[in-house]
Amino acid sequence: MFTVRIQSGDFDAAAEAARLTQGRTDIGAVVTFAGLCRDDDAAGGAPLVALTLEHYPGMAEEEITRLVGEARARWPLLGATVIHRYGRIVPGDNIVLVVTASPHRGAAFAAAEFLMDWLKTRAPFWKLEEREDTNDWVAAKDSDDEAAGRWE
C-alpha cells in the first residue's frame, strides 16, 4: 500500500506503521521517520512561537507521489506512507511522517532517507516562523540541496 496525504490535522506514527504491515507476512523491515517542529533555531533571537506551513494544494500531493514513484523504482518497497501537515504548528508538534516497508532493512532505511531529502527540496511547502517580535520566511538551506543531490 502506498499512501500520500496532505492534511492540517495531526497523525499517529505508530498507527500508520501498523496499517502498512497489517495482514502481511512478506514485510521484514519498517522504518518510521517523524519530523517535528522544534524551538532551538533562534541564535540569540526571540523563541519560536509557531511555524505556519503554506503549501501548493494539488501539486504538493502530486510531487510527493512522484517522489514515492522514484523511490519504488530504486528500491524493492512493499509499502510507503508519507504525510505532510500544513497550517499553524507549535514546537513539539508533528510536521511530516515517512514510513517505508520492504523485505530487508537496507531498502527501507535508504528509501526513507531519500524521500525526506527529496521532499525537503522538491515538495512545495514553505515555513513561516512566528516569533514574539517578528514573522520571517525560513530560508532554504544549502545543506538540504547537498543532501538531495547525493541521490542523483
Added chain:
Amino acid sequence: MKILYFAWVRERIGLAGEEIAVPETVRTVAELAGWLAARGEGYARAFENPRVVRAALDRRHAKPDTALAGASEIAFFPPMTGG
C-alpha cells in the same frame, strides 16, 4: 493563463493568484517572470532576484528556459522549505 504565487512572492505581489492574458511574445518561464516584474512595484520586488524564484508549470517543477506553450497554470515561489 492562471498564475499563482506562494510565500514571500505572494506577499510582495499582494495576490495569491490571478488570470492574465500573456502576450505570445512571452515564450518561457524566465520571460514571463521578466514580463511580470514590469507590471508594478510589488512584482518588481518579487522578481528582483529572479534566480531565487522557482516555478512550476501545470504543477510540475520547471526551469527558467522551459517553454510556456500549452500550459494552463504557472506558479512562482521561493525555494521550498518543507519537511
